[in-house]
Amino acid sequence: MDAAAVRGTLSERRTGDVRSVRRARHSPAHDPSPPWDTAPWADDADWDWHMAAGRSHAELDALLVAAIERSDACLDAALAEDPDLGRLVARPRPPEKGETATLRWVLVHMVEEYARHAGHADLVRQSIDGATDV
Numbered sequence: 001m002d003a004a005a006v007r008g009t010l011s012e013r014r015t016g017d018v019r020s021v022r023r024a025r026h027s028p029a030h031d032p033s034p035p036w037d038t039a040p041w042a043d044d045a046d047w048d049w050h051m052a053a054g055r056s057h058a059e060l061d062a063l064l065v066a067a068i069e070r071s072d073a074c075l076d077a078a079l080a081e082d083p084d085l086g087r088l089v090a091r092p093r094p095p096e097k098g099e100t101a102t103l104r105w106v107l108v109h110m111v112e113e114y115a116r117h118a119g120h121a122d123l124v125r126q127s128i129d130g131a132t133d134v
Helices: 001-028 047-053 058-081 103-131
Strands: none
Touching: 058 103
C-alpha cells in the first residue's frame, strides 16, 4: 500500500465510522447504516479497525462518501424542521456522560473528529516520506 493509500485508509475509515455512528446516535429514527449496523462490537471492540484492514482504499472511500451523504441528508432534514442549533438531539445521553448533546455540539464534534484524524493521517504521511509542507 502506498503512502496516499495509507493516509486515506486511516482517515476515511475512521471518519466514515464516526459520521455514521454519530449521525445515528444523535438523530431521530436513524440507526447505524451498513456495515456498522451489524458490527459485532461485543465480540470485538476493535472491529472497525479489523473490518477496515480487509478492505481496499476504494471500498473505504465509498463508505465515507455514503456516510457523508447520509449525514448531510439528516442535517438538512433537521435544520428544515427546526434551525435552532441549540436544541437537544433526539437521543438522550446516559447521565454519567453529562447533559444530552445539542445539534451544535454534534456539529462541533464532527469538526473535531475530522481535525484529529486529518492530523493522524499527516503524522503517518510524514513518517513515510518526511514531507511537512504538503
